[in-house]
Amino acid sequence: ETGVTQTPRHLVMGMTNKKSLKCEQHLGHNAMYWYKQSAKKPLELMFVYNFKEQTENNSVPSRFSPECPNSSHLFLHLHTLQPEDSALYLCASSLFGGSDQETQYFGPGTRLLVL
């Protein structure tokens, strides 16, 4: 148990659907992250939030829309996705987003399949 939970664990959606991924951390952290993990590719950072403010957007297409209502919750809203967006989406959190020695703690991920 890492203290970071994600729902749903698996999601199948069509290209015209709208869905949301949810992440919750129970560690008292102030920074939260969305990563995409595709087969045979490195973990790709998508978004970073520090104290509910978005501090990084790694050139992510607008069909991915993050939301961070408070330091414990992070959402990723999905709409009109493409089949190449099928991947494992991982959420992570850390104490403060700018500290050098920070460890990021990951959730189990949402396995997304876009048909």
Next chain:
Amino acid sequence: GQNIDQPTEMTATEGAIVQINCTYQTSGFNGLFWYQQHAGEAPTFLSYNVLDGLEEKGRFSSFLSRSKGYSYLLLKELQMKDSASYLCAVKAEGYSTLTFGKGTMLLVSP
């Protein structure tokens, strides 16, 4: 730009020792992390190095040479449960985020 290289796959036998290498070229350096990820599960933190040398933590050790842009993760007394992907990640200077390698899939056989 950032570039991190590690072998794609490695195999080893239960009880043996295995070394997983990671080389990096980044714009600055503020620390290197190793994570373990079992299939279908979250990456879990193994080690952090920011100074040159060896950090030992039970069966796992991690080494860093900043001048060579090189790190390795050493796993001793391998167990079947050590079969997993091992991710090398670097925090570049001035950035709060991590850049990950593609991961090394380790298969431990009886």
